[in-house]
Amino acid sequence: MKIKAKEKKGTSYVGILIALLILCIVLSITSGSFLTASNLLNVSQQISTNFLIAIGMTFIILLGGIDLSVGSIIAVTGLMMGLMMKSWNMPVLVSLLLGVVFASVIGLVTGLLITGFDLPPFIATLGMMSIARGAAYTITEGQPIYTFPEGFLAITGRYGGIPIVTILIMAVMFAIAAYVLKYTKYGRYIYAIGGNKNCAKLSGIHVKKIECIAYVISGFCCGVAAIVLTSRLDSAVPTNADGAELDAIAAVVIGGTSMNGGEGTLAGTIIGTLIIGIVANGLNLLNVPQGAQRMVKGGIIVLAVIVDVLRRKRSQKA
Amino acid sequence: MSEEYILQMTDITKRFPGVLALDHVSLRVKAGEVHALLGENGAGKSTLMKILAGAYVKDEGEIEVFSRKIELGDPKAAENLGISIIYQELNLIPTLTVAENIFLGRYKMSNRIQVGWKKVYEEAETLLKDLEVDVKGTDYIRDLGIAQQQMVEVAKALSMNAKIIIMDEPTAPLTARETKNLFRIVKKLKESGVSIIYISHRLEEVLEMCDRATVMRDGCTIQELNIADVTMDEIIRLMVGRELKDKYPRIEKEIGEELFRVDNLCAGSKVQNVSFSVRKGEVLCVGGLVGAGRTETVRAIFGLDVKTDGRVFIEGRECAIKNPKDAIRAGIGYVTEDRKGEGLILKLGVDENITLAALDGFLKGIHLNLGKEKNTVKEYVKKLNVKTPSIYQKVENLSGGNQQKVVLAKWLLSECKVLILDEPTRGIDVGAKIEVYNLINELAREGKAILVITSEIPELLGICDRVVVMARGRMSGSLSREEADQESIMTLAVGAEERGKQK
Numbered sequence A: 001m002k003i004k005a006k007e008k009k010g011t012s013y014v015g016i017l018i019a020l021l022i023l024c025i026v027l028s029i030t031s032g033s034f035l036t037a038s039n040l041l042n043v044s045q046q047i048s049t050n051f052l053i054a055i056g057m058t059f060i061i062l063l064g065g066i067d068l069s070v071g072s073i074i075a076v077t078g079l080m081m082g083l084m085m086k087s088w089n090m091p092v093l094v095s096l097l098l099g100v101v102f103a104s105v106i107g108l109v110t111g112l113l114i115t116g117f118d119l120p121p122f123i124a125t126l127g128m129m130s131i132a133r134g135a136a137y138t139i140t141e142g143q144p145i146y147t148f149p150e151g152f153l154a155i156t157g158r159y160g161g162i163p164i165v166t167i168l169i170m171a172v173m174f175a176i177a178a179y180v181l182k183y184t185k186y187g188r189y190i191y192a193i194g195g196n197k198n199c200a201k202l203s204g205i206h207v208k209k210i211e212c213i214a215y216v217i218s219g220f221c222c223g224v225a226a227i228v229l230t231s232r233l234d235s236a237v238p239t240n241a242d243g244a245e246l247d248a249i250a251a252v253v254i255g256g257t258s259m260n261g262g263e264g265t266l267a268g269t270i271i272g273t274l275i276i277g278i279v280a281n282g283l284n285l286l287n288v289p290q291g292a293q294r295m296v297k298g299g300i301i302v303l304a305v306i307v308d309v310l311r312r313k314r315s316q317k318a
Numbered sequence B: 001m002s003e004e005y006i007l008q009m010t011d012i013t014k015r016f017p018g019v020l021a022l023d024h025v026s027l028r029v030k031a032g033e034v035h036a037l038l039g040e041n042g043a044g045k046s047t048l049m050k051i052l053a054g055a056y057v058k059d060e061g062e063i064e065v066f067s068r069k070i071e072l073g074d075p076k077a078a079e080n081l082g083i084s085i086i087y088q089e090l091n092l093i094p095t096l097t098v099a100e101n102i103f104l105g106r107y108k109m110s111n112r113i114q115v116g117w118k119k120v121y122e123e124a125e126t127l128l129k130d131l132e133v134d135v136k137g138t139d140y141i142r143d144l145g146i147a148q149q150q151m152v153e154v155a156k157a158l159s160m161n162a163k164i165i166i167m168d169e170p171t172a173p174l175t176a177r178e179t180k181n182l183f184r185i186v187k188k189l190k191e192s193g194v195s196i197i198y199i200s201h202r203l204e205e206v207l208e209m210c211d212r213a214t215v216m217r218d219g220c221t222i223q224e225l226n227i228a229d230v231t232m233d234e235i236i237r238l239m240v241g242r243e244l245k246d247k248y249p250r251i252e253k254e255i256g257e258e259l260f261r262v263d264n265l266c267a268g269s270k271v272q273n274v275s276f277s278v279r280k281g282e283v284l285c286v287g288g289l290v291g292a293g294r295t296e297t298v299r300a301i302f303g304l305d306v307k308t309d310g311r312v313f314i315e316g317r318e319c320a321i322k323n324p325k326d327a328i329r330a331g332i333g334y335v336t337e338d339r340k341g342e343g344l345i346l347k348l349g350v351d352e353n354i355t356l357a358a359l360d361g362f363l364k365g366i367h368l369n370l371g372k373e374k375n376t377v378k379e380y381v382k383k384l385n386v387k388t389p390s391i392y393q394k395v396e397n398l399s400g401g402n403q404q405k406v407v408l409a410k411w412l413l414s415e416c417k418v419l420i421l422d423e424p425t426r427g428i429d430v431g432a433k434i435e436v437y438n439l440i441n442e443l444a445r446e447g448k449a450i451l452v453i454t455s456e457i458p459e460l461l462g463i464c465d466r467v468v469v470m471a472r473g474r475m476s477g478s479l480s481r482e483e484a485d486q487e488s489i490m491t492l493a494v495g496a497e498e499r500g501k502q503k
Helices: A003-029 A037-046 A048-062 A070-087 A092-116 A121-139 A152-158 A166-181 A187-196 A199-201 A205-232 A243-256 A264-287 A290-317 B045-052 B075-080 B098-102 B117-131 B148-157 B176-191 B201-208 B232-240 B293-301 B324-330 B339-343 B351-362 B370-382 B400-415 B432-445 B456-464 B486-502
Strands: B004-018 B019-030 B034-038 B061-067 B068-070 B083-086 B164-168 B195-197 B212-217 B221-227 B258-267 B271-281 B282-286 B311-313 B317-319 B332-335 B420-423 B449-453 B465-471 B474-480
Touching: A003 A264, A003 A290, A037 A048, A037 A070, A037 A166, A037 A264, A037 B317, A037 B420, A048 A070, A048 A166, A048 A187, A048 A205, A048 A243, A048 A264, A070 A205, A070 A243, A092 A121, A092 A152, A092 A205, A152 A166, A152 A205, A166 A187, A166 A205, A166 A264, A187 A199, A187 A205, A187 B351, A199 A205, A199 B339, A243 A264, A243 A290, A243 B117, A264 A290, A290 B351, B004 B045, B004 B068, B019 B034, B019 B061, B019 B195, B019 B212, B034 B201, B034 B232, B045 B083, B045 B164, B045 B195, B075 B083, B083 B148, B098 B117, B098 B148, B117 B148, B117 B176, B117 B324, B148 B176, B164 B400, B176 B195, B176 B201, B176 B486, B201 B232, B212 B232, B221 B232, B232 B432, B258 B474, B271 B293, B271 B449, B271 B474, B282 B293, B282 B456, B282 B486, B293 B420, B324 B332, B332 B400, B339 B400, B351 B370, B351 B400, B370 B400, B400 B432, B432 B449, B432 B456, B456 B486, B465 B486, B474 B486
Parallel strands: B019 B221, B034 B195, B034 B212, B083 B164, B164 B195, B282 B449, B282 B465, B332 B420, B420 B449
Antiparallel strands: B004 B019, B004 B061, B061 B068, B212 B221, B258 B271, B258 B311, B311 B317, B465 B474
16 A cells, blocks of 8 residues: 555656656766765755745646746845845844745735636736836846845855755755645645646635635745845845746656646655756756756756656556 | 458457456447447446547457458548547537537648638538537537537537447437437438447447447457347346346435425526425435536535525525535535536545545644545445545546545545435446445435436436426426326426427
């Protein structure tokens, strides 16, 4: 029975886990500096933003939705927190809390647009993507904010070479999200709605409420990501996290979550994030130019989905 | 010898990973006959037909059409040979018109680049007229009822000039009149030399319609027979491999006081002033034609559609039901007619489907007790005899009968007092049907009020304690079990409509 349980929930990420391991082995051989502690710690910091956004994105895609507004939310939230800390001289902790609340409220607005007016998530979040990015340019009239207080920079600071706070934040967010998906009613409802909305509704699930909360969760994750990103860069600019939504969606999809919703795991998403991060890192180490890097990334996304489609087809025939 | 047979499938074997789906199966069909392919769900009928239609590739065996050995690899090849299949799950595109669907991929061209739409629509109209269906070529599929859509599928097969037409449960969603109409068409086809392979769980129809039959069981051919030489009991025995004493089992039970009452329910034009009540332990069947407003009535009761008027009482207390959540809280369970579309989440496991409407029972704070859930699911899987390799199996991999048991288990677990079942045995095999009937009996004995909508009159007569009949959105009558028979129900179901038309 135990094996069966693993089969059902697990196969979707075993394949890419192997792919990830192969990737690591290849990079260890081709680049002497890949498998060093300092490089791996670098990778963990480089992937931190995408890791956090992708957690929220997993909820959304499991529901059968999509959130294109995440990158813009991060930018505008980063600037809001910057204003609070630098211009309004608010304490760091208060600024961060309000920043996360701010990002969650944007998510709530998106969620209400989607559920209240039956807007397709693609359209609603496309709109919000532009609105939030525009707001980011507007609130400081395009000016960046930098040189943040020590307390804020400490979040991504290294202690004994290790970005311990960042890693801790990632671990806690992952643990909470994984718990919610597996051990709460809310998590089960996410899968149910993504699998069959009609059936979910008939089973007494308040579909709109669950959907709306998912966009709040995505917004919340963006808020946390905004803290980590802004702290690491020590600057808040309106162009921060430009295109971040695509990396997050890519991580979720590489992780084996179906774009139709209802199927997928958070563990898969994390592996997806790692693959994207490690490929980028490895290609940098090998001095591959940016243009070629993008092409490789695109190829990996397509390849991952092809493998996933083939796997699903095979299991369906069985 | 072999000229007699238009189609001969010999020693067909098909393996899926870990499963021997077909084990040297043979099927012989004569020209111009209606050949029934019989067997329980999972017997291998669908697999065999998919091989014939070119959707699957056989591993071993030979197929001869018109005494010519052929290899079937893809659906187009089968179509070109004059083999056409009408699947149980209709294959129509909702956003296109009837005519566009009928000739999809085979549009008559008026020149090299332009479709001759006029001709396409004309030919569609001719086909539809022959079928005597109330559908126009310009109608959009999405606006049609399931019965009408099926007729479009039939028209599509006819348009391909098929020599062998496979019909998989064609009458399941049809009304009695539409079924008669279909039979008329089948007879006509037969007279013109077309062979029909007819798959149906309704043995009454098979006896009425078919000339010969092949019975399958567990992936093997059991027997080829002449319908004229056998009785229904013999067929059932061959299909299930055991005697089925009673198709409609009855048990001793007590019918108590009124438990569920609906007063003057109105919802749109399809439900007008509907009132009825069900007593504790009673099975109330709702008869009527497809489109009479039965499904709409229960959807309104359950809070899926808006009620414009009317009240619902459970155990004498009025329940304000605005959405399914309210209905479940009030103690109503609803097994819909569309099992895959509304009853189940196919990608989720047996466990997650069964507990979906009752997760609160496994909560401790916000924590779901998965261990307790697992034990409960196991208990229900055992109680309902759901055949599944594991409770984590995705329900899409189960047979229709077992899927239906999963849906039933879900509502049992929600501890409903009133259970509404809409076409509960549609598309499930004889053995599983009896299990469903037994379950309905058992639940009634436990004191639930049960409302069953069914279009199969023998089934209705077999399981009901009382019957109400609906016609054109209204209650047209109520019959006791003793009063109810085929004729009295049809009179109430059709009578009102026909009389209305004559006036």
